[in-house]
Amino acid sequence: MDVLYPLQFKTIYKDKIWGGKKIRTILHKDFGNLPNCGETWEISGVKSDVSIVSNGELEGESLADILEKYKGDLVGNKVYSHFGNIFPLLIKFIDANENLSIQVHPNDKLAKERHNSFGKTEMWYVIQADEGSTLISGFNRELTEAEYLDKFNKGEINDILNREEAKAGDVFFLPAGRVHTIGKGLLIAEIQQTSDITYRIYDFDRVDDKGNKRELHTQEALAAIDYKHYPEYKTKYQPIDNQAVELVTCPYFTTSILHFTHNTVKDYSGLDSFVIYICLEGDCTVKCNHAKYQLNIGDCLLLPKIINQVELVTINGFKILESYIF
Numbered sequence: 001m002d003v004l005y006p007l008q009f010k011t012i013y014k015d016k017i018w019g020g021k022k023i024r025t026i027l028h029k030d031f032g033n034l035p036n037c038g039e040t041w042e043i044s045g046v047k048s049d050v051s052i053v054s055n056g057e058l059e060g061e062s063l064a065d066i067l068e069k070y071k072g073d074l075v076g077n078k079v080y081s082h083f084g085n086i087f088p089l090l091i092k093f094i095d096a097n098e099n100l101s102i103q104v105h106p107n108d109k110l111a112k113e114r115h116n117s118f119g120k121t122e123m124w125y126v127i128q129a130d131e132g133s134t135l136i137s138g139f140n141r142e143l144t145e146a147e148y149l150d151k152f153n154k155g156e157i158n159d160i161l162n163r164e165e166a167k168a169g170d171v172f173f174l175p176a177g178r179v180h181t182i183g184k185g186l187l188i189a190e191i192q193q194t195s196d197i198t199y200r201i202y203d204f205d206r207v208d209d210k211g212n213k214r215e216l217h218t219q220e221a222l223a224a225i226d227y228k229h230y231p232e233y234k235t236k237y238q239p240i241d242n243q244a245v246e247l248v249t250c251p252y253f254t255t256s257i258l259h260f261t262h263n264t265v266k267d268y269s270g271l272d273s274f275v276i277y278i279c280l281e282g283d284c285t286v287k288c289n290h291a292k293y294q295l296n297i298g299d300c301l302l303l304p305k306i307i308n309q310v311e312l313v314t315i316n317g318f319k320i321l322e323s324y325i326f
Helices: 063-070 077-083 108-115 145-153 218-222
Strands: 012-014 039-043 089-096 102-104 122-129 134-139 161-165 171-174 186-193 199-202 244-249 254-260 264-267 275-288 291-296 300-303 309-313 318-324
Touching: 039 300, 089 275, 122 244, 122 254, 134 171, 145 218, 171 244, 186 275, 186 318, 199 218
Parallel strands: none
Antiparallel strands: 012 039, 039 089, 089 186, 102 199, 122 171, 122 186, 134 161, 244 254, 254 318, 264 309, 275 291, 275 300, 275 309, 275 318
16 A cells, blocks of 8 residues: 555635635636636535545545545544544635625534535634625524524514624634625635535525526525524634644634744644645645645645654745644
8 A cells, every 4th residue: 555645636616606816816726717716625525526636646536535545544543433434624715706695504413314414514714804804603692593584584684693804814613503604805714524515594686697596595594503692703812923823623623823933843643633734824845754745825735644743844934724633
């Protein structure tokens, strides 16, 4: 069996009715002749869009095939025993040139019952924000299902949504069941469970190029929505240079931000999980087993479980998200 090494993947580009150009202008990714690019899928085990390796001896092979072949050596024995041959995380960049639809995702139990799928808990890291940009996360008051439906049927749903100002560096954790949308002017890195199940609640009456409105999932969403009100929707953290700062930890992923101005060594020997790097700013070279892997803004790297230590080498500094399953 070949020896596993840090894996890079071909970007999957998706045009969206609300997409823009920042994937190209800020992340320096070429989405070709697409009219826009609303999303890129950087590391995906979703059956319809499985990532393909772009580097090394495994170039051209799919993440699904590699996972089936290497099992716990790729993702960790604990992770493999729980998720099997489904890679558990989906990594995206999202460029909202217009507001996304207001939506909600089911939890594991509901997604299993309805779709034989995992649910969708996710987090957002705001890479860039136009002045005045906002997003929606949760409700601004406690609600019952009946109160929610009443507001929805009256066309007053905006009255009950919690809107937050968003700027570069902000973090939002969105457990399954939380109503949300990414607002116009935001470029976001998203880490989520491997699931593509979305219940669209409201889409601002937009139409596609054929004049058709997108489908809404009003009834399906009712059982999925968390109607509670929470005192804080934005994740509070204190950035600290030259050390890892934990942003989010949950059963589905743990994510930290690494903002380093000098070289550092990361030891993962005690971690029974793969590790994903998402480069947000600057650049670094990942050194591992006498090989080098370059990370620039917009690049992602998957470190297999069997890699216990890497050195991150930089000249001008870097900011990366580090995610794994604990």
